[in-house]
Amino acid sequence: MSGNTNPKVSGWRGVGRFEFSKAPSSRSSRLIQKVNTKPHLTTATTMDEEGIEKPSKRKRNAAIAKPKEQRQHSSKKQVVADIEDLFSDKETQKIRASLLDWYDHNQRDLPWRRITQTKETPFKEEEEEEEEERRAYGVWVSEVMLQQTRVQTVIDYYNRWMLKWPTLHHLAQASLEEVNEKWAGLGYYRRARFLLEVPGIGDYTAGAIASIAFKEVVPVVDGNVIRVLARLKAISANPKDKVTVKKFWKLAAQLVDPHRPGDFNQSLMELGATLCTPVNPSCSSCPVSGQCRALTISKLDKLVLITDYPAKSIKLKQRHEFSAVCAVEITGRQDLIEGDQSSSVFLLVKRPDEGLLAGLWEFPSVMLGKEADMTRRRKEMNRFLKKSFRLDPQKTCSVLLREDIGEFIHIFTHIRLKVYVELLIVHLKGDMSDLFSKQSRENMTWKCVDREALSSLGLTSGVRKACTMVQKFKQKSLSTVSAAARKRTNSKKPGSS
Numbered sequence: 001m002s003g004n005t006n007p008k009v010s011g012w013r014g015v016g017r018f019e020f021s022k023a024p025s026s027r028s029s030r031l032i033q034k035v036n037t038k039p040h041l042t043t044a045t046t047m048d049e050e051g052i053e054k055p056s057k058r059k060r061n062a063a064i065a066k067p068k069e070q071r072q073h074s075s076k077k078q079v080v081a082d083i084e085d086l087f088s089d090k091e092t093q094k095i096r097a098s099l100l101d102w103y104d105h106n107q108r109d110l111p112w113r114r115i116t117q118t119k120e121t122p123f124k125e126e127e128e129e130e131e132e133e134r135r136a137y138g139v140w141v142s143e144v145m146l147q148q149t150r151v152q153t154v155i156d157y158y159n160r161w162m163l164k165w166p167t168l169h170h171l172a173q174a175s176l177e178e179v180n181e182k183w184a185g186l187g188y189y190r191r192a193r194f195l196l197e198v199p200g201i202g203d204y205t206a207g208a209i210a211s212i213a214f215k216e217v218v219p220v221v222d223g224n225v226i227r228v229l230a231r232l233k234a235i236s237a238n239p240k241d242k243v244t245v246k247k248f249w250k251l252a253a254q255l256v257d258p259h260r261p262g263d264f265n266q267s268l269m270e271l272g273a274t275l276c277t278p279v280n281p282s283c284s285s286c287p288v289s290g291q292c293r294a295l296t297i298s299k300l301d302k303l304v305l306i307t308d309y310p311a312k313s314i315k316l317k318q319r320h321e322f323s324a325v326c327a328v329e330i331t332g333r334q335d336l337i338e339g340d341q342s343s344s345v346f347l348l349v350k351r352p353d354e355g356l357l358a359g360l361w362e363f364p365s366v367m368l369g370k371e372a373d374m375t376r377r378r379k380e381m382n383r384f385l386k387k388s389f390r391l392d393p394q395k396t397c398s399v400l401l402r403e404d405i406g407e408f409i410h411i412f413t414h415i416r417l418k419v420y421v422e423l424l425i426v427h428l429k430g431d432m433s434d435l436f437s438k439q440s441r442e443n444m445t446w447k448c449v450d451r452e453a454l455s456s457l458g459l460t461s462g463v464r465k466a467c468t469m470v471q472k473f474k475q476k477s478l479s480t481v482s483a484a485a486r487k488r489t490n491s492k493k494p495g496s497s
Helices: 087-104 111-116 123-144 151-164 176-181 190-195 204-212 221-234 240-253 261-274 293-300 374-389 436-444 451-456 461-493
Strands: 318-329 345-350 366-367 395-411 414-429 445-449
Touching: 087 240, 087 261, 111 123, 111 151, 111 176, 111 293, 123 151, 123 190, 123 445, 151 176, 204 261, 221 261, 221 293, 221 395, 240 261, 318 374, 318 461, 366 374, 374 414, 395 461, 436 451
Parallel strands: 318 414
Antiparallel strands: 318 345, 318 366, 345 445, 395 414
């Protein structure tokens, strides 16, 4: 793919599933098109006329104003708001003005915001088109990186990415391996592949690009926005429920400022990220505390907390998995005496193109099914190395060192993976080209890299942990092993005592 324009990312072909009540500009229409037939949100002011899917009467009656403790007192004829209860015009205007003023004075200085700031000098039509595409690309990259990842973590990755591929057309020249290397350590690696393949952009990312880059009056709804809206309206419904999510979009669409839609959407997200946080929200500093029903309810009833909104979703229990990793070092030396290590290389294997950590490089590894002792781990690893690479101490190589060097826990979203790491240093009895079986060439992608290349290669955080363990072990332990080996060698020389 490198060197040839990737047709999948060579231009903005249409993003998301928004329709607009007014025709978008000719420039933004290339980006924002309806790409499926499902009815979704449109602009802020004519929601009911724009194809919004109305819920049934039974669904409309979901009580949202108070958590469980408060709903128990319904016999006292308390007024319970429904999620269909939109903001009043007065509330809408007040929230818009307050949030935008707060955002103007308190927004964080983030690199993707600098790239989206409109210059005062007017552009020519062609320049404006290029500028919009530049803004759209910057927003797109930042929003994909920010999915499930903290802002402070993303900043350095974003800056490096934009330095490497400043425009969509630069990215189109990149290979998947280059993209993975730049993404290494950021996690959720499928996102990096999606930046090349663009399988379809969801409502949130489409709304962010449309409003921030092209000034279209459309909403965005992410976890931060849901939390803010749930507290403003005291919504206790399950925020993961599909019907509830659609109604959050409706509320967000009502609030979008028609003159500064991108800034307003960012102000909502900024409020949720900095003040209206999941725990310990800073209500005293909140610019819309006067419109917050959850705050009002909590003042009237000490049993109700602001953090009761939105309802907490039940977290899935992590499953426990176990893996054995073998850092295979192939050396041209026949002993471990310290000296030139330039002939040593490490064996890396590329993971399958689908599934967890798809297409990324790692040391040879096997899944164990359950916790296993060293004997079983080595038995499984020996079977894998022999089958895939013909690494057989009896026939194809000599083992100079094999040591278990430690273990660590690596956490994925729903997986708690325990990784056992060993170092295996071997000297081949034949040529490297004769080592690997025909089957491994057909079914597995592998490569050998030297120590310098390994240290500079873009690797996942889990593989980097294993690399660090290997380096520390070699620094501390191999000097002792080398000294013992030299002593044995010297004792065999003629005339030695």
